[in-house]
Amino acid sequence: MIIKKNKSTDPNIVSAGYRFRIYPTPEQEVFFAKHFGCTRSLYNHFLDLRSTAWKESKESVSGFACKRMIPGLKKDFDWLKECNSQSLQQSVLELEEAYQKFFDKKLPNKYPQFKRKHNRQSFTVPQHFKTRISKSGNFLLNIPKIKSxxxxxxxREIPGKIESLVISKAPSSKYFVSFKCLIDxxxxxxxxxxxxxxxxxxxGVKDTIVTSDGVKVSNKRHLERSLRQLKxxxxxxxxxxxxxxNRKKQRLIIARLHEKISNQRKDFLHKESFHLVNENQVIYLEDLNVKGMMKNKRLARHIAGAGMGELSxxxxxKAGWRNRQVHQIGRFDPSSKMCSTKGCTYINSDLKLSDRVWVCLECGTVHDRDINAALNILQIGQDYARINACGEYSQCSGSQEPDQAGSLNQEPVLIET
Ligand SMILES: [Zn+2]
Incomplete structure (x- = not known):
């Protein structure tokens, strides 16, 4: 079965997610719990069915065949009837999508996993929902099978046209709705x-973002405080x-802290990436070997915390959305070790990771390690771009492909806040 991704073919339309907190009534909480449970058990049921069919008789069951089995299951299990049938179908599609990603080698190591009750819970409403503003100015949402x-x-305002929505419950017991929007x-x-x-x-590791303009931005202070609390x-x-x-209560406290840390991280990265794309037409980045760096245990926690992969x-x-260019310079250009002064070619091969400031032995310039690296990235990038324009060199390329390996968040859609 081919999944129709709701991606528009119009290059001027982009799809983005907008997430808001919702406050369900006790009755709505029960309704949501039913949907979370039914969609999860269908997902797990078909995952089990497909895995066993393959293991026992090398038979592959298609997503389409699974979808056709839903009405039969409804006869056996009455409780499935209480759910929006489109949400049930959507969970089968979701499983198919997980299989496709695995088969297409996009996520070659990730065979679809069973969904667990304690993780984030969600269900999709692909159609027939309504939004309106009440007389008292509240934003209200109506979805099938529930009257209230x-x-x-x-x-914030929701731009563009809402295509579908996902209702979710975080481990911190907070409820959210994510609107998938098509925006010009x-x-x-x-x-x-x-x-x-x-x-x-x-x-960088010490300061998360350092630009060739000499600006350093870091999120470290806030994060460290939350991490201490978490400990x-x-x-x-x-x-x-x-x-x-009491253990249950303590679990909730920890889930809330995890959520806070994740929010602090996301807030910082989204604000900074927006700012960088907004102010600059061409951005040069280092092609980080994030996976390789994660193998170095001492660096790993810092890099994961800094979210370098996620930022790039x-x-x-975001650059793709606003027609800006992003170029990545090669992994092996010595951007930290080279002196960035024009005309100087000195390479400080003795530079250690602990050296924050160093002096060029040839021209005598005092370099801040990270600013020097940013200046070099700009220069190397510009050189490559110039050679590229003549068609002789092709190491540096503008890329808009989402970087799966570097992605740290597991949101179903891109969330821009
Ligand atoms: Zn120098």
Missing amino acids: DIKVNAH KTELPGKKNIPFKEIGIDL RQSRRLSRKKKGSK RQIKY
Whole structure:
């Protein structure tokens, strides 16, 4: 079965996700719980069916065949009838999509996994939903099979046309709705006509983002504070008796902290990537070997925390939305070790990771390690681009492909906040 991805073929239309908190009534919470449960059990049922069929008789069951089995299952299991049938079908499609990703070698190591009750819960509503503003100014959402309206905390305007929506419950027990929107590129927020500007960016460990303009931005202070809290609360959890109410309460505290850390990280990365794409027409990045660097255990926690892979992914897709260029320079250009002063060719081969400042032995310039690297990335990038224009060199390429390996978030859609 070929899955129709709802991607528009119009190059001027982009698809983006907008997530809002919702506040369900107790009755709606029960309704959601039913949907989470039914879609999850269908997903797991068909995953089991397909795996066993393959293991026992090398028989492959298509997603389409699974979809046709739903009415039969409804006869056997009455509780399935209480759910929106389109949401049920959607969970079968989701499984098919997970299989496709595995077969297409996009995620070659990820065979579809069973969904667990304790993780994030969600179901999709592909059609027949309505949104309206109440007399008192509240943003209300109505979905099939439930009469009452759901209250949405619409803290920002939703641009474009809403195509579908996902209702989810985070491990912190908060509920959210994600609207998948189709937006015309011209309606996207951001500056339209800016003077031509190029920038080189070094994604570092100490300061997350360092630009060739000499600007350093870091998210470290906030994150460290939350991480310290997380450590303390995790210790408390280990002292609580297994199966007790207090342990359950402590779990929730930890889930909320995890959510906070993830939000702090996302907020920082989205703001910075938007800012960089907004102010510059051409962006030069280092082609980070994130996976290779993660193998170095001492660096791994810092890199994962800094979200370097995620940042370059965001810069790439946001640049694509606004017709800006992103170029990545080769992995083996010595951007940190080279002196960035014009005309100087000194390479400091003794430079250690712990050296934050160094002096060029040839021209005497005092270099800040990261700013020097950013300046070099800009220069190397510009050189490549110039050679590229003559058609002689092709190492540096503008890329808008989402970087799967570097992606740290597991959202179903791109969330721009
Ligand atoms: Zn020098």
